[in-house]
Amino acid sequence: MTEIKQLQDFATQVRRDILRMIHAVSSGHPGGSLGAADFVTALYQNIMDQSPSDFTMEAKGEDVFYLSNGHTSAMWYSILARSGYFPIAELGTFRKINSRLQGHPTTAEGLEGIRVASGSLGQGLSVAIGHAQAKKLDGDNHIVYTLHGDGELDEGQIWEAAMYAGAKKVDKLISTIDYNKKQIDGPTDVVMNLGDLGAKWEAFGWHVLQMNGNDMSDILKVMAEAKAATGKGKPILVLMHTQMGYGVDFMMGDHKWHGTAPSDQQLADALAQLPETLGDY
Amino acid sequence: MTNRIDYYTMKKYTYTEKKDTRSGFGAGLLEAGKKNPNVVALCADLIGSLKMGDFKEEFPDRFFQVGIAEANMIGIATGLAIGGKIPFTGTFANFSTARVLDQVRQSVAYSNKNVKICASHAGLTLGEDGATHQTMEDISMMKNLPNMVVINPCDYNQTKAATLAIMDYVGPVYLRFGRPKVPVFTPENQEFVIGKALMINEGADVSIFATGHMVWKAIEAGELLAEQGIDAEIIDIHTIKPLDNEAILKSVAKTKSVVTAEEHLRNGGLGDSIAQLLALNNPTPIEMVAVDDKFGESGTPDELMTKYGLDTIDIVNAALKVVKRK
Structure with missing residues (x-):
């Protein structure tokens, strides 16, 4: 069990990576990446059973993670690299020509840690369900994790998949919604009111938990609870409350940072708030 | 001819x-x-x-x-x-x-x-x-x-x-x-090779490349063409991608005229793929038996195939037309 402080330090370094990567190419999605960095750090550094140095597509005997909202790729790449999936130096190629670190995650370039392309929203939950069903056929008791944006829940395929997982009792599946209440065009309440999300997922047959996604202690506590709830006939949904842009004061809670790169000055201001803990790439 | x-x-x-x-x-x-x-x-x-x-x-x-x-x-x-x-x-x-x-x-x-x-x-x-x-x-x-x-x-x-x-x-x-x-006219327990066109009938006058349900109609057309003295080469293109370029180009080099037949729109279908192949390698007169930029409608299958120009006679007429363009 990695200590809370170590996980927080890791997430702080991930936030530096995110900002530097996006700034370097003046493109990318910092807001959601910063907000979800704590949760995905906890998954890869503490929660999941995995073999980073021996990546296989099938992941037999391992837990797996699917990032359905692929636009937060900078966050995922940083965590994958720093967890040992591929060289950290490769983060410097993000979104550049001939890079394996495409704007949105892809298997096309053979990047270790990625199992399916994501970016066009709403597809990852279905894929995760399929992988969970494959594991069930193989008698593999490991868990499939997913992360989705709250705006992504506008997509109909999410609800097709939610209905399926509830009806078919896909119970080695823990899905997390990054509930920052922001999407590109503004607050989710304005763009497309999501209503009572917890009640909706419960009505689809899911076991629903609430979590503060920017509090490492709460993440570990709730995810342990989620894990304990698997294998009991219901998929698990974690409604993860976060702030878009978490960790950088002038980005926090503002939807304009969904897909805007920081300027030179903004990068300097942001990095000043995030000490270099593990060494920049 | x-x-x-x-x-x-x-x-x-x-x-x-x-x-x-x-x-x-x-x-x-x-x-x-x-x-x-x-x-x-x-x-x-x-x-x-x-x-x-x-x-x-x-x-x-x-x-x-x-x-x-x-x-x-x-x-x-x-x-x-x-x-x-x-x-x-x-x-x-x-x-x-x-x-x-x-x-x-x-x-x-x-x-x-x-x-x-x-x-x-x-x-x-x-x-x-x-x-x-x-x-x-x-x-x-x-x-x-x-x-x-x-x-x-x-x-x-x-x-x-x-x-x-x-x-x-x-x-x-x-x-x-x-x-x-x-x-059902192909053999039971046949070997199916993806991307390998199947020779149905060797001929010298026109190449008919057909796919799906249109292959049997191409055979019927070949019989009618034979009665008129036209020796049709008929090839079943069961794999539209990857296309068997070699088989197609070899056939066309011999017959110097082409008919394609498919139950699909002309835009983006088999005929489109073959036309591209020929345009780049061996420009050849081609006629396409396909549906021309239309949606279908209710009817019996036979009525629809007739109305939308996907009948045996349509292949025959296409062949008669294309051999004159050589």
């Missing part, structure tokens, strides 16, 4: 029964399931229409009923493939392609997953259900996706063989078949 008025040049094809190609898929899927424990099947509430019932009975744990949710089906199939399974999805052709094009594009084709998208009721010959269900754009959509193999077999036996062949091929495949009962 050679003068062959006095003798008949067409190889004789016979059949003892008519069967639907979708039943060839059902039989192939069952056999695939017996051969390989990793074969799994998914269906979007059309088990009877897709003839997947035998597989479901034999392998209930490896069968996934997803309800009327095709996008989710494509995604679940992708995840099963990632986990090492060989998923075959089953629904109508329109719901296998247009309805889920972005799911197929991102999760299957771009991610290069070993998913077999198996599509029944393609083309006009599903008949009375009308244009909502009659896709004639599916080949176009699927062949335009990088990594995707596109197969359109011609009869029951060939569809069964194709189903087994795609089990062994690693990568995304679109397998297209249909509802009407058509003559």
Whole structure:
């Protein structure tokens, strides 16, 4: 069990990576990446059973993670690299020509840690369900994790998949919604009111938990609870409350940072708030 | 044109029964399931229409009923493939392609997953259900996706063989078949080689490249052409992508005129692929028997094939026209 402080330090370094990567190419999605960095750090550094140095597509005997909202790729790449999936130096190629670190995650370039392309929203939950069903056929008791944006829940395929997982009792599946209440065009309440999300997922047959996604202690506590709830006939949904842009004061809670790169000055201001803990790439 | 008025040049094809190609898929899927424990099947509430019932009975744990949710089906199939399974999805052709094009594009084709998208009721010959269900754009959509193999077999036996062949091929495949009962004329337990065109009749005057249900009509056309002294070479292009460029160019070098025949729109179909190949390598007169930028409508399969210009006589007329353009 990695200590809370170590996980927080890791997430702080991930936030530096995110900002530097996006700034370097003046493109990318910092807001959601910063907000979800704590949760995905906890998954890869503490929660999941995995073999980073021996990546296989099938992941037999391992837990797996699917990032359905692929636009937060900078966050995922940083965590994958720093967890040992591929060289950290490769983060410097993000979104550049001939890079394996495409704007949105892809298997096309053979990047270790990625199992399916994501970016066009709403597809990852279905894929995760399929992988969970494959594991069930193989008698593999490991868990499939997913992360989705709250705006992504506008997509109909999410609800097709939610209905399926509830009806078919896909119970080695823990899905997390990054509930920052922001999407590109503004607050989710304005763009497309999501209503009572917890009640909706419960009505689809899911076991629903609430979590503060920017509090490492709460993440570990709730995810342990989620894990304990698997294998009991219901998929698990974690409604993860976060702030878009978490960790950088002038980005926090503002939807304009969904897909805007920081300027030179903004990068300097942001990095000043995030000490270099593990060494920049 | 050679003068062959006095003798008949067409190889004789016979059949003892008519069967639907979708039943060839059902039989192939069952056999695939017996051969390989990793074969799994998914269906979007059309088990009877897709003839997947035998597989479901034999392998209930490896069968996934997803309800009327095709996008989710494509995604679940992708995840099963990632986990090492060989998923075959089953629904109508329109719901296998247009309805889920972005799911197929991102999760299957771009991610290069070993998913077999198996599509029944393609083309006009599903008949009375009308244009909502009659896709004639599916080949176009699927062949335009990088990594995707596109197969359109011609009869029951060939569809069964194709189903087994795609089990062994690693990568995304679109397998297209249909509802009407058509003559079974290719051999049982044939070897099906993906991307290898099948010579039906060697000839010298015109090359007829046909796919799917149109292959039997091409044979009928060949018989009528032979009576008029035209020696037609007939080739079954069951694999539209990758196209058997070598077989096509070899045939055209000999006949110097081409007819293509398919139950699909002219835009984006087999004829389009062959025209591109010829334009780049050996520009040759070509006539295309296909539907010209129209949706279908209700009617019997035979009525529709006549009205939309996909009959035996349409192939004959196309051949007569193209040999004059040489």
